[in-house]
Amino acid sequence: MTGLPAKRFWSRPWELRRRSVLGINARNIHFLLELNPRGFYPALDDKVLTKKICENQKIPVPETIAVIERSGDLRGLLNLIGERQQFVVKPARGAGGRGVLVIVRRNGTLFETSDCKLLSLADMRYHLLAMLSGSFSLGDRPDRVIVEQRVVPHPVFENLAIGGTPDIRLVVYRGVPVMGMVRLPTRASRGRANLHQGAVGVGIDIATGLTFGGVYRDRAISVHPETGLPIQGIVIPYWSEVLTVAVKLSKAVNLGYLGADMVLDAKQGPLILEANARPGLSIQIANRCGILSRLEMVDEQPERALSPAQKRALAAALPDAS
């Protein structure tokens, strides 16, 4: 953080405007309310539906092992899991990584989670019951539980992601990926990849897939806050596929302003985890750049029906994305 002007506790509103920073109010009013019709939200808020849409459109997603709908199904839990050593359970309507359990090892009926906790079968059943009753779901409504393949993350972030799976978030505007970041779980975020829970966001150059500085708890950083390792200059593998998958997802879910979350599987490349209709704004700090000018540039494109390749080309030509 050397060579920067002195720390300040406030930015002036005009500075933010000059840097084309998008605020929450403007995001909600000008983009979400305009471009993301409320009717499309259920398909995104329910990951079972999102996965179905993706599978129909041949968009790669982690393989579903089972969907548990009723508490009665929990008796057959062991049958559903079979002999799998690793899997993930998550609420279909969860948000912010709430309730997600990543099982990394298993000894009969003893499960070890990614944050090194041991769960008995009874613990596991209670956790799933809580999920079904809606403890982790939006609006506290009864929920379904997804049991799915545990993605083996690409080793490129091995030393940077602590206690969890890193993912990639791309903001896709009118079908054009405009900004991206890698989200690295930390000890502080307890393995979850959500920035407001303390994960690290690392900005990505959209054109090249090369990382540079990042964000941690809303502060700009250039090294990992817990390990001290540099987070700049990492080449994201499968970058071109990442962009393609994001473009496809935005077409499939029909949202004008979308956060596409995907995980990089070591073998399969990018797999869509979820489509977020209200993507957060800290990605701008990670990218050292406001998103507004990029959105405006996409708006200036006369032709709406761009092919995915054209959209990717457009993404590469965005301002600030040298």
Add this chain to the structure above:
Amino acid sequence: MRLQKPAAWTARLLVLLGAVCVWMRLKAGQNAFLDYGGTAWRLSYDIAFRAAKSGAGVRAALPYNTARSRVLRETFSYPGSSMYVVRSDQTGGREAITVALSPSKRSRFLAQFDIQVSPRGKLSPDSFREDLSETARTHYLRHEQYIQTASPPVTELLSVLAANKASGSELLDRIFRYCSEEIAPGSDSGPSDAAGTLKNGAPATLGRARAMVALCRASGLPARLVTGFVLGEDLEARPHTWVDVHVGGQWVPYDPENGYSAELPATYLPVQRDEVEIVKAFENEAFHPKFSIHRLRHARAAGLQESRLLEVLDLTRLDPGMQRTLSLLLLLPAGALVTAIFRNFIGVQTFGTFAPALLAMSFVHADWRTGVVILIMVMAVGLAGRVLLNHLKLVMVPRLGIVVTLVVLSLAMVVSVLDYFRLTPASEAVLLPMVITTMTIERFHICSEEEGLFCAVKILAETLLVALCCFLVLRLETLGRLMLSYPEGEFFVIAALIGVGRYAGYRLTELWRFRDMGRLQPPEETK
């Protein structure tokens, strides 16, 4: 943006609509409304008399308007008689004089007064300033048949009361105390004049008041008797007499009979000043006045207001209980506006959208100190219970049911314990919104589990901060009364909410959140 225009136009339309409504009603002079907590009464006179010869009749004094009571409507009926109303220059009072047209026939005079009583005065005290002319002064210091200012019992007692050179208000206070407390309670057969009362005690109804007037007059303070009614449901109301003493340039009322000094309850309705008879006959054989007082349920039933369509907008015509409820409900939008401003302009997070406003509302009509103590205790018990409940591994709905039970139970226990230590809280302080409190506990717990205790405490503090600001706004009593009189004011609230809802600028907290954006260079330059 596309939505900009309709929103702006809707807001303007609402402001216009609200302004037009308010203006029309101000113009229609709809300010004769029942005050918050006001009451309405109907006082009826029924005077039957038989005239001995033509030209005979009765004179009946009519109620005065005072700072807190107003006669809004009066009706008279006088079958077979003629009637006219005269005003007295001396006292400013009015009398209805009914004259029988044919003698030796039964005549009747009926009068009805619809009276509005407000607990708060509408006039400033200055408006009662009344400087006495020299003649009036002499008049109110005079010696009368029953108010014997120069009689020995009066002068002797006065010299005792005026010991240590007490004068002015000190002396007046002593006189009042003596008449109110020292004179032994009496019976109908007791004396009713001043001298007799002071000499023998145990006076009949008028004795105490006359004794006080006599003592005041003897000490040089102009004083008079006032007769009227104490409004209260009564089919056979009897007039009551109290005392006016002229001090500090105004008439100050005292009721030695019931022990009120300087300020009487709003229900005291003066009818006759300087005399004790409300109805007097002239050249009559006999007359029988009957008075009754009846509480009117609300101003509209009372016909206190002409019915106009615009009147629908005036909620102050409803009965006080309904007014109280509605004024509380009408404040909720203001609370929502405060919350919206905090969330969208400032960027404060709260547990639940309406929790702060509802919490604030529950404190508005209660003693907030007790309320806060109860809230803290209930929250503490609820949270402790919620933490323990975690071990039972219950699903959500039954778990919330248990938390709400704990909340209710701990509330009851806190009240009971406070009562045990003789700190009984008012029942309004218990109006804590149970469901909101329960949901706040649940959200706090989930937040502390998932985002950490620090984050949960922070949001809780922010929720309470917003609740405090809501409280400061909602407790403005005038706001509640204003909304009750002008519910169209909610149009302005909606317009303001539209303004907040279309505010696309940065939130105050974003200036902090994006503090690094102002100073950081774009990536090309940092490399």
